[in-house]
Amino acid sequence: MVDQPDVLELEPYAQDLYLAVTRAIPHWITSRVQEIASMSIDETSKEFSSALAEVVQQTQSFVSGDLYSLLATDVDAQQSNPLHVLRTSTASATRLLQTSGVTPPRRDEYEVRAMPEDVFSIGPLTWRDLGEDVHEAGISWGAWKAATILMRRRADGSIPS
Template identity: 30%
Template sequence: MKQFDQAGRRLAEAMAAAFRPYLDAKTRERGYPSLDEALLEMTANHLKSELTELLGQPASVQRRSPLQVFQAAFSEPNRLLAELGIEPPARDPMAVRAIPGDLYDLAPASSSELGEAVWEAHLAWGLAKAAAVKNPVAVLLTANLMDRSRLEPIFDAHGLELETADTFDRFEDLLAQSPAQIVIDLTHPASEEAVAASAAFRVVAYGPHVDEDAMARARMLGADDVLTRSSFFRQSGWIVGGSV
């Protein structure tokens, strides 16, 4: 638990420190005017408080991911730009679905956009979060029975019992077990809903390499790792305690 707490503090500090540099770079890139400095400072301080509060909670009660909290902080810059009468840009429909309130396309889709320090802190926190969960169970959402049969021996080799859900209702029931890991098949109709509901857990999503939109949406919704189907079954580094 100490490792999880330390990883949470490190991630909160890294994300809070990245907010203004990322926002300033994004507004310059898009040609937006300078925004009210005092309000942005208040937003940055509020974000730091929210991240510190979230990441100071036990893993089992965290109902939002740190990336979702970070993305939500862009509501204030969006509001300020709207008040200035700036015309919102055309947005990709996928981005609209994932972050509907981000009218000016400011919020990052992944923590990797925030620099190496944040990305590494996010990965370390994800691993610490998984290790902090006591129940040696993994939950798989898929309607593909062949996937289950392929994954059961892999998880068994890593000391995890695999529970499979083929409906979102069953998936929600299994979350009550506080699993060490969540695995989501992006071809399942409820995959996006499942990713969004799993903020308290380590989430790995996989899908066809041709469905780049589904993989991008999974990242935006907070999945810790998103892999093509071929990469997912070729390696085991994504498993808690696994190695490539």
């Protein structure tokens, strides 16, 4: 189990999103990698399963740290978004699939441009790819972030009330 940062320091909507995402990571990355691998290799082999367990830990650690850092940053200073963190968390899974001889799937033009490093299309396109709990937390966090920014802009006069 990866040590969790002190999520109580996060805003409530950010905390809910953080907890939902970090709880969903093991199932999400395991099922995505197994699904992709099953098209080319025996994803049930002991060696692959053992390597996949390590990938799950690495992905959990990466997402836990980077997502916490992003969500702890003031909304006006955030330079990325939580889905980007998830999409960039797939390096160890990609290496496992490559070293296991898995054939990358065909990707459409948008995917190639938007996520050039994700040659196996592992990363999520939407919150729902990680489950309903993550979807709900992601939508709520996004609405909270937008409302926070709007309130600040109205308060400082940069947009009319």
